Amino acid sequence: xxxxxxxxxxxxxxxxxxxxxxxxxxxxxxxxxxxxxxxxxxxxxxxxxxxxxxxxxxxxxxxxxxxxxxxxxxxxxxxxxxxxxxxxxxxxxxxxxxxxxxxxxxxxxxxxxxxxxxxxxxxxxxxxxxxxxxxxxxxxxxxxxxxxxxxx
Ligand SMILES: [Zn+2]
Numbered sequence: 702x703x704x705x706x707x708x709x710x711x712x713x714x715x716x717x718x719x720x721x722x723x724x725x726x727x728x729x730x731x732x733x734x735x736x737x738x739x740x741x742x743x744x745x746x747x748x749x750x751x752x753x754x755x756x757x758x759x760x761x762x763x764x765x766x767x768x769x770x771x772x773x774x775x776x777x778x779x780x781x782x783x784x785x786x787x788x789x790x791x792x793x794x795x796x797x798x799x800x801x802x803x804x805x806x807x808x809x810x811x812x813x814x815x816x817x818x819x820x821x822x823x824x825x826x827x828x829x830x831x832x833x834x835x836x837x838x839x840x841x842x843x844x845x846x847x848x849x850x851x852x853x
Contacts, residue, residue: 717797717806718778721823728820729783735794735809735820745769770811782812783819790819803828 733739741751750761754772773791780788790810797806807822829837 715802715804717804717823723824723826726820726822727783730818730820731816733793733809733811733818735807737794741769766811766816767813770813773811776808776810779808779810779819779821781819782810782815782817783821784812784817785815787812787814789813800828800831800834 728734733742744751745764745766748763750763751769753760753762770791770793773793775788775790776792776795779792780790782788782790790812792808792810794807794809797804799805803825805824805828807820809818809820811818
């Protein structure tokens with residue numbers, strides 16, 4: 702299993718957003734659904750200072766939405782805002798998990814025009830967590846032993 706946060710997996714044959722076999726769940730909200738940045742977003746909306754990115758400076762500053770989100774990039778796979786259709790969006794949350802070739806991912810973008818967040822999440826129908834997979838494997842092994850008459 703591999704989990705990557707904040708970046709797309711490069712150089713792999715399968716892509717997170719191609720040959721989707723289930724529906725992408727979507728959700729539009731005025732506040733981020735992802736926990737990341739949710740406290741800062743409240744401050745930005747209230748006009749309170751937020752922490753300056755360490756690569757730019759230090760301390761706190763009152764920022765506009767554009768200034769605050771300047772380092773985020775648009776997700777070219779899902780560039781449109783689910784609320785107003787604008788392409789003026791920035792992705793602030795992306796996480797994908799691969800387990801034996803099955804995928805699970807979530808993405809959330811902020812629209813700079815209407816300030817709504819667009820959430821998208823997807824999971825392959827066969828996706829199981831490594832823990833679930835282990836349990837299944839043990840279950841099958843025990844069943845197999847019973848069939849062979851092996852004492853447990
Ligand atoms: Zn919008």
